[in-house]
Amino acid sequence: MTAEPLITRQRALARPLLYAALVLCALLTLLPFVWVASGSLRSLDEIRADPGAWLPHRVTLDNFVRLFGTQGFGRFLVNSVVVAALVVVGNIVAASAAGYALAKLEFAGKRLAFGAVMAALMVPFSAVFVTQFVITVDLGLADTLTGIALPALALPLSVFIMRQYALSIPDELLEAARIDGAGEFRIFFRIFLPLAGPAVATITIMSFLNSWNNFIWPLIVAQSMSTYTLPVGLAATSQAAGHVTDYGLMLAGAIVVMLPVLVLFLFLQRYFVQGIAGSGMR
Amino acid sequence: MTTTLLPETRERRLSGAKARPAGRSRRSAARRTAVAWLFLAPFALVFLLFTAIPTVAALGFSLTDLRGADLRTPFAVDFTGVENYVRLFQDRSFRQDIGNTAVFVAVGVPLTMGVGFALALALHSGIRRLRGVFRTVFFAPVVTNVVAVALIWRYAFNADGTVNKVLGAIGLAGPNWLDDPNLAMPVVILLGVWRNFGTAMVLFLAGLQAIPQDVYEAAALDGAGRWRQLRHITLPLLLPTTLMVSVLLSVFYLQVFDEPYLLTGGGPLGSTESMALYTYRQFGAGEFGTSSAASFVMLVLVALVSLVQFRMLRSRT
Incomplete structure (x- = not known):
């Protein structure tokens, strides 16, 4: 009985400590973001004079002007957007259709098809990229944006998300249409797709994230600056002579690469978390 | 049926x-x-x-001696049997890379899981307010572009970077982290942990939310304190989640590429080169046969880890 107040007192002490610890962790997590944002807005002279300062003395957009003016980041940005658009559209089409078939149709080879999805989820990229590259070269798609987008057009994760969602849609809705004599394609477009909105949203987010942040594959396929995506362009620029010390320019580049995804994340957090928690994969 | x-x-x-x-x-x-x-x-x-x-x-x-130059004439390639594999395991740098990759897995996986689990527990049962805000913040690194973050880390761990400035402020002389064969690895692993603990946290949170509240209430009535509840209820019931997270992270760290490639390029002295980086280096050198052999070794390892951990998962539940 006497232990009761002791525990409450301990807990009353523990909670503020826990909040303090969490705030500290949050600050450590956010530190790189704050630092990159502040650095990108400082002039080269200012950074050289005082590299460790946390806030710009005088805010300037000069780094961004140089980035898009002379460093070709406009091109990289367009390339990234084009590839991401191809990947998102491809995944919506391919995964909606495949997910629907796997969840709602009975056919020969269904287990084989689902096994393929699971296998594709597990095969590590580093085990197949050499042959993927050889195939891309054979298709005449090396150093093209199509070649960069192609392997990601129908991600197994997207198919998996759509299949899981489709399983939760009651069969009765589709059966009713079937009894009315509607064909499978009509049922798919008129009844299934309008109900699959949340899964389509998750797939859009996940495939955009995958495409925007993808680094190794575009690094392999893009062989000239005209096909660089933003991450490849940023890595190449930072490795070029003289740029490593051009902090402001590089941090501005980092902002351009990070910002679109972070903004999307802030507004559509639910779908990001669902997509990753639902499968545990990126 | x-x-x-x-x-x-x-x-x-x-x-x-x-x-x-x-x-x-x-x-x-x-x-x-x-x-x-x-x-x-x-x-x-x-x-x-x-x-x-x-x-x-x-x-x-x-199983062939395919090289980059042979891509246009695929039939000129010779079948060489297991020669690539023999050469692979005789290559000292590949053996070093296996060791490095093992370190990535052995240190990176528990560290990432530990941080993710501690934060999930704190957010789930430790605090009442600001849960959403903390979750957003801790998840942000997961969606952040690795090329950009690696750039920031390179600046932070420079000889005169932010980290050494902080160390200098408390009177310590900071080393040149990424040029030191003993210190580069911890920095590279730290970036991996920073990028992945959010995923572990979200998965653990989902697992914690699935545990019915009345189990805890019953235990509290029986006089079980917080630690005993954690040990005897939370941890055992969370085992499937724990195994799933460990499979995912093991597979991730087995294939780790971005972090060492961007921070150190595998150096200094190959001390941070992973197996994935080895396959990429061989590929870049035009040695497609050797590269494929190395990547096949990785494929087998990834499959084994998945298999072993899924077996454990099935036998325990």
Whole structure:
């Protein structure tokens, strides 16, 4: 009985400590973001004079002007957007259709098809990229944006998300249409797709994230600056002579690469978390 | 059982519950299969071209002396058997890379899981307010572009970078982190942990939320304190989640590429080069056969880890 107040007192002490610890962790997590944002807005002279300062003395957009003016980041940005658009559209089409078939149709080879999805989820990229590259070269798609987008057009994760969602849609809705004599394609477009909105949203987010942040594959396929995506362009620029010390320019580049995804994340957090928690994969 | 009965009942309903000639039903089954595969066609095509064929071909390539220059004349390539594999394991740098990758897994996985679990627990049962805000913040690194973050880390861990400034402020002389063969690895692993603890946290949170609250209430009535509840309720019930997270992270760290490539390029003295980086380096040097052999070793390792951990998962639950 006497232990009761002791525990409450301990807990009353523990909670503020826990909040303090969490705030500290949050600050450590956010530190790189704050630092990159502040650095990108400082002039080269200012950074050289005082590299460790946390806030710009005088805010300037000069780094961004140089980035898009002379460093070709406009091109990289367009390339990234084009590839991401191809990947998102491809995944919506391919995964909606495949997910629907796997969840709602009975056919020969269904287990084989689902096994393929699971296998594709597990095969590590580093085990197949050499042959993927050889195939891309054979298709005449090396150093093209199509070649960069192609392997990601129908991600197994997207198919998996759509299949899981489709399983939760009651069969009765589709059966009713079937009894009315509607064909499978009509049922798919008129009844299934309008109900699959949340899964389509998750797939859009996940495939955009995958495409925007993808680094190794575009690094392999893009062989000239005209096909660089933003991450490849940023890595190449930072490795070029003289740029490593051009902090402001590089941090501005980092902002351009990070910002679109972070903004999307802030507004559509639910779908990001669902997509990753639902499968545990990126 | 239900899956095999389903089409039968559907057909019967369609035909007004009347028996039909067997030939017609077989034809409609064939039609259904054709329609379904039409739906699957886009995925199947990409799967064949970029997963199935490459996996088989990687094994094939690994048994030949294929080089980058041979791409235009694939029939000039010689079959060399297991020669690539023998050479691979005689290569000291590949053996070093296996060791490095083992360190990535052995240190990175528990560290990432530990941070993710501690934060999940704190957010789930430690605090009442600001849960959403903390979750957003801790998850942000997961969606952040690795090239950009690696750039920031390189600046932070420079000889005169932010980290050493902080150390200098408390009177410590900071080393040149990424140029030191002993210190580069911890920095590279730290970036991996920073990028992945959010994923672990979200998965643990989902697992914690699935534990029914009345189990805790019953334990509290029996006089079990917080630590005993954690040890005897939370941890055992969270085992499936823990195993799933450990599989995911093990597979991630087994293939780790971005972090060492961007921070150190595998150096200094190969001290941070992973197996994935080795396959990439061989590929870059035009040694496609050796690269394929190394990547096939990785494929086998990833498959083994998944298999072992899924077995454990099945036997425990």
